[in-house]
Amino acid sequence: AQSVTQLGSHVSVSEGALVLLRCNYSSSVPPYLFWYVQYPNQGLQLLLKYTTGATLVKGINGFEAEFKKSETSFHLTKPSAHMSDAAEYFCAVSDGQGAQKLVFGQGTRLTINP
Amino acid sequence: GAGVSQTPSNKVTEKGKYVELRCDPISGHTALYWYRQSLGQGPEFLIYFQGTGAADDSGLPNDRFFAVRPEGSVSTLKIQRTERGDSAVYLCASSLEGGLQETQYFGPGTRLLVL
Numbered sequence: 001a002q003s004v005t006q007l008g009s010h011v012s013v014s015e016g017a018l019v020l021l022r023c024n025y026s027s028s029v030p031p032y033l034f035w036y037v038q039y040p041n042q043g044l045q046l047l048l049k050y051t052t053g054a055t056l057v058k059g060i061n062g063f064e065a066e067f068k069k070s071e072t073s074f075h076l077t078k079p080s081a082h083m084s085d086a087a088e089y090f091c092a093v094s095d096g097q098g099a100q101k102l103v104f105g106q107g108t109r110l111t112i113n114p
Numbered sequence: 115g116a117g118v119s120q121t122p123s124n125k126v127t128e129k130g131k132y133v134e135l136r137c138d139p140i141s142g143h144t145a146l147y148w149y150r151q152s153l154g155q156g157p158e159f160l161i162y163f164q165g166t167g168a169a170d171d172s173g174l175p176n177d178r179f180f181a182v183r184p185e186g187s188v189s190t191l192k193i194q195r196t197e198r199g200d201s202a203v204y205l206c207a208s209s210l211e212g213g214l215q216e217t218q219y220f221g222p223g224t225r226l227l228v229l
Binding site: 103106 | 215
């Protein structure tokens with residue numbers, strides 16, 4: 001079964017600093033990987049996804065993530081944090097064997113310090 | 115266009131009562147998903163519909179939970195004999211055709227509190 005591990009339930013960075021949110025997955029087949037963001041009292045919004053092709057994926061709001069098969073990782077980064085980036089971030093995997101569900105990590109709450 | 119909508123946004127009920135949660139997917143999306151998000155956790159899959167039929171209900175925790183999508187659009191998640199442990203945010207998502215690579219678009223959720 002697929003699983004997702006997000007290292008660090010809380011991450012705090014200063015405004016303008018690098019954001020790095022870690023995600024590792026386990027999958028018996030090539031995975032499809034997703035990052036979602038959840039703002040307070042709102043639904044999940046897709047930041048970016050990896051399906052096939054280029055392993056460096058660019059998303060909305062300046063975020064990007066790199067699929068590293070050898071490390072089974074899909075870490076999310078942003079060069080310069082903005083106050084509006086404060087939210088909960090979820091990494092998810094969709095297996096390639098027919099199950100349509102997404103398996104989510106436990107989430108990382110990102111706090112931006114002024 | 116309109117996104118996924120869910121009603122009610124909040125529901126408070128008493129232990130043992132029956133509740134219905136509604137999801138209105140994006141128009142034209144054939145795939146619909148229900149997830150449950152407990153406090154401090156990521157969403158957990160409950161059930162997936164392709165059209166009117168439940169293609170995968172492996173995430174439903176027990177037989178108190180049931181969902182329908184009779185006309186292939188709106189879906190209702192039904193919980194019988196609610197328990198305090200059912201308290202969570204129930205999320206609905208839809209996608210165009212249900213492909214593994216497709217983006218699932220999420221609604222704002224229904225926050226259920228069982229007293």
